[in-house]
Amino acid sequence: MIPASFEYEAARDLTHAIQLLSASGGEAKLLAGGQSLIPLMKLRLAQPARVIDLGRIKELAYVREDGELRIGALTREVDLETSAVIRQRYAILVDTTAVIADPLVRNLATVGGNLAHADPANDHPATMLALRASVVARGPKGERVIAIDDLFLDTFTTSLKDDEILTEIRIPRAQPHSGGAYVKLERKVGDFAIAAVAAFVALDEKGNVSTAGIGLTNVGSTAIRAGKTEEALRGRAPDEKAIAQAASAAAAAAQPTSDSRGPAEYKRDVVRVLTARALRQAVARAKGGS
Amino acid sequence: MAVTETAVTTPPARKLHRVKAVVNGEPREASVEARLLLVHYLREDLGLTGTHIGCDTTNCGACTVILDGRPVKSCTVFAVQANGSEIRTVEGLEQGGKLHPVQEGFHQEHGLQCGFCTPGMMMTAVALLERNAKPTEGEIRLAISGNLCRCTGYVNIVKSVEYAAAQLREGKA
Numbered sequence: 001m002i003p004a005s006f007e008y009e010a011a012r013d014l015t016h017a018i019q020l021l022s023a024s025g026g027e028a029k030l031l032a033g034g035q036s037l038i039p040l041m042k043l044r045l046a047q048p049a050r051v052i053d054l055g056r057i058k059e060l061a062y063v064r065e066d067g068e069l070r071i072g073a074l075t076r077e078v079d080l081e082t083s084a085v086i087r088q089r090y091a092i093l094v095d096t097t098a099v100i101a102d103p104l105v106r107n108l109a110t111v112g113g114n115l116a117h118a119d120p121a122n123d124h125p126a127t128m129l130a131l132r133a134s135v136v137a138r139g140p141k142g143e144r145v146i147a148i149d150d151l152f153l154d155t156f157t158t159s160l161k162d163d164e165i166l167t168e169i170r171i172p173r174a175q176p177h178s179g180g181a182y183v184k185l186e187r188k189v190g191d192f193a194i195a196a197v198a199a200f201v202a203l204d205e206k207g208n209v210s211t212a213g214i215g216l217t218n219v220g221s222t223a224i225r226a227g228k229t230e231e232a233l234r235g236r237a238p239d240e241k242a243i244a245q246a247a248s249a250a251a252a253a254a255q256p257t258s259d260s261r262g263p264a265e266y267k268r269d270v271v272r273v274l275t276a277r278a279l280r281q282a283v284a285r286a287k288g289g290s
Numbered sequence: 291m292a293v294t295e296t297a298v299t300t301p302p303a304r305k306l307h308r309v310k311a312v313v314n315g316e317p318r319e320a321s322v323e324a325r326l327l328l329v330h331y332l333r334e335d336l337g338l339t340g341t342h343i344g345c346d347t348t349n350c351g352a353c354t355v356i357l358d359g360r361p362v363k364s365c366t367v368f369a370v371q372a373n374g375s376e377i378r379t380v381e382g383l384e385q386g387g388k389l390h391p392v393q394e395g396f397h398q399e400h401g402l403q404c405g406f407c408t409p410g411m412m413m414t415a416v417a418l419l420e421r422n423a424k425p426t427e428g429e430i431r432l433a434i435s436g437n438l439c440r441c442t443g444y445v446n447i448v449k450s451v452e453y454a455a456a457q458l459r460e461g462k463a
Contacts, residue, residue: 001346001347002325002327003325004325005304005323005324005325006324006325007305007324008305008307008324008368008370010370010373031368031371034366034367034368034371035348035366038327038348038366038367038368039347039348039366041325042327042346042347042365051324053368053370053371055371078360101348101436102351102435102436103361103414103432103433103435103436104351104354104361104362104363104414104436104437105348105363105366105436107357107360107361107362108360108362108366108367189435189436190349190435190436
């Protein structure tokens, strides 16, 4: 399959990329790892007039922990998965990146691309919802920070403006007695999720839940925050009863549709089961397990 | 009957991009359209047809090549993205008439039947063994999870990679 013709520009650095994007008047697509964009272009579901290649911008590939965890948008999934700080302190991100597509795709795919593409079947959006992340957008007028809840407007649609580039993902620094997990059910390696659930909990000194975050993958037009589930957990001991109630609430928050991955009611029950599994794992990690 | 003349229009000349890469140790270059995929650049512009096109949808891994040290699906990379990079394909494995230990392994352990997935499977295996000299069976199965084989059931492929790993460790490469 051959994509339609397009004009190609390789950005030298971020400033150059922003210049090229501004000059394109909304006709350009940004190419990062290309693992979603190129398949769409080959199917001619996407036919951009212009493609701006960000792949040579080395300054946007990093994982740093200072006041918060900062992930450069062009960090490849493989580099996130093998990062020492991620492996030691952000197990939920290892869970997430390790189930994206397959290892060959993860050698090119980027974290920023996974979010900016805004496919509800992508795995990072739900995890970033659970972690209450934010993203940095850079445009010709400077920089702004977008809370993750304000990023996803619809399938393949974000609140990024035509002249903005997602440059960084910011995640609150991991605190003691907190932990998260991402659990995905897929038909086979490389497939999108039938459903997947990201769960994050922080526990207070009594072992009760002080903060909870629950994000759902591929059961709606965007990744979904299960807000009522989060509220129901707050202040409670994360025992089996609380987890079972939270799991039912998460299933109610899902908006699945029937397709080749299963009927809607099946997917809703998968969300219930996966939420319980993810919460158990998150609680175990918050209590000091891995 | 009136003869209608069909206007024959020549498509506008498309901009070509010079793509230079070191392929299997040799500097190579060609002028290509931006939309040309890396797998077509290798097969059609450079004549390296050992890299196969399988599904053409980023699933099967038959087109796997090593791009700057990492195995990738060359049907899902534009050739222009690979400008200035180092690429290794199955043609580069044999050195001086001697098979690479991974090729030797696939031969000895019968790691193929039809052979279509084999070039991609071997490139993934080569990249794995370069970063992990002694992979477990689970690590091998994970590494090749983006390469599909419809013949073997993978058992002999895993044995082939284990054979190659042992050969490399014993310095028989």
